[in-house]
Amino acid sequence: MSLAQASVTARVHSATRVIDWRNLPVMIVLGIGAIFMLLPFLWMFATSMRPASEAYQLPPSFLPTRLNFDAYAAVLDSPLPFLRMYLNSFIVAAATTIGVVVSSAMAAFAFSRLRFPGSSLLFGLLLVGLMVPHALVVIPLFYGMAAAGLLDSLWSLILPGLASPLAIFMMRQFMEGQPREYEEAAFIDGASYWTIFWRISLPQMGPPIAALSIIVFTSSWNNFLLPLIFVRKFEVMTLPVGLLGLSDSFGALSLSVIMAAVTMCVLPLLVVFLVAQRFIVESIASTGIKR
Amino acid sequence: MATLRQRETLAAYGFLAPAYLIYLLFLAIPMVASLLLSVLEVDRLTLATQFVGWANFDWVLTDPRFWKTFGNTFYFIALAVVGNVGLGLGLAVLLDRNIPGPLLYLFRLAYFLPVLVSLAFVSFIWRFMFSFDLGAINYYIRMLGLPPVGWLTDKNVAMFSIVIIDVWKNVGFFVIILLAALQGVPRNLMEAARIDGASPFTALRRIKLPYIAPVILFCVTYATIGGLQVFDSIKIITDGGPGDSTRSVVMYMFSEAFSAGELGTGAASALTLLVVIAIVTAIQLTLGRRFAGR
Incomplete structure (x- = not known):
């Protein structure tokens, strides 16, 4: 069940x-x-x-x-560009979410609806990717980003976040359980693969896309390691590391200001949760059950 | 004119292209680069490289500090797995009763909200909760007439405090997975047990728990792999201290590569971590197959 x-x-x-x-x-x-x-x-x-x-x-x-609300005003008045960092976090999380959802849905479509040589080999490669700890890839990534001139830019935070084997797994698993009749009918009627994907497959994937979006958005919003390594300037910083800088700049004296900043960082996550708790809970529950 | 078959193949590669291009650039190539780095000595300024063979691994594997961080990490994992999966299972069993809807909604909110919120954010809260002089927790301990605890300053206690934070943050994740598994136990099994006169406790121990054993195993593996990579919370709350008592493997790698500038040894320590993760995963797969084959 x-x-x-x-x-x-x-x-x-x-x-x-x-x-x-x-x-x-x-x-x-x-x-x-x-x-x-x-x-x-x-x-x-x-x-x-x-x-x-x-x-x-x-x-x-x-x-x-x-x-x-004095403490909240103090956060906005701080020497660090808090609102800018807030906006950065939104941009990074939103761009990552859109990128992951689109690319993984397309890959899932290929794996579950099309036949081609190398299918199982390519899918097996994802398994390897699932196991790789972040620690293993950040060192070369840092030098790659430096060589490409992308350090201290939002790209250095968005691009690595787009690589998500788990998302492809989730989307493929869902598509496998969907009926193929509509797609086959459209194909016989002469629709192109892109039309089939865009007009028929994608609209059926609403629930898993919602669940995946929430997972990707929150984990991007919460990411600490990438901004810690790739970004130095506060103008392109995101909140998790920016908050550390904020607490250093205020010192231990203004506990209420720091808590006001933390409250503002947590707020979007609370909203996401209240709006979509059923999707989140069901998608996480399914990762443990499906085997 | 391409055949239908060729058209399908071409389309498939087109659909896979964006995902695999990203995969190649940001996972596969860096992974291979890490493999290469681990046998090179890299000059941090000129980035000139020199082949040194096993020297980096020799350095890492004979560094007492590396083994100290590995020991810390396993100590953390042992406590965190017991806390997360044990407490998670207990809560899931309780939640698996007939609880009125609105109350269930509140419980879900309470137990699951910390899962969504980054340790980078809540670490600030906990740092002050655990503060020696001004912390909320020591305030109540003093009120009970007990001596205050150096939650983050006593090297015998600090890792324990990190585990408390970790369980608080992650237990909800395991509750949800285990609860779903418990609710997936077929009703006719439970019905048969009831008719045979089994008490609810016996039914839980003899039917439900064995039935969801594979899911419990999944949770243990998941918590272990996550624990091997513990970084954010320790970095923010104690930064590895007091002494090196809470320093984890990933923190060791981080400081080798980015503070000391020793890319080769950093990569070598990260690779050692990958090997350990692979072994844990392999053990899980073998055990899982044994469960499934029963």
């Missing part, structure tokens, strides 16, 4: 059954755990609302006592 079916049955059950009170202890345990999971975020937000002079005061607060 796939997770989609499982969650459908779960939904049916919860709709028809009243709350099972024998599970109350379980709910309490899970509830306490959930509160502990959220405490760091609550502390982050509450601290960002404190005036700088009270930021370190104990006891720590987990709920803001009043709304005070």
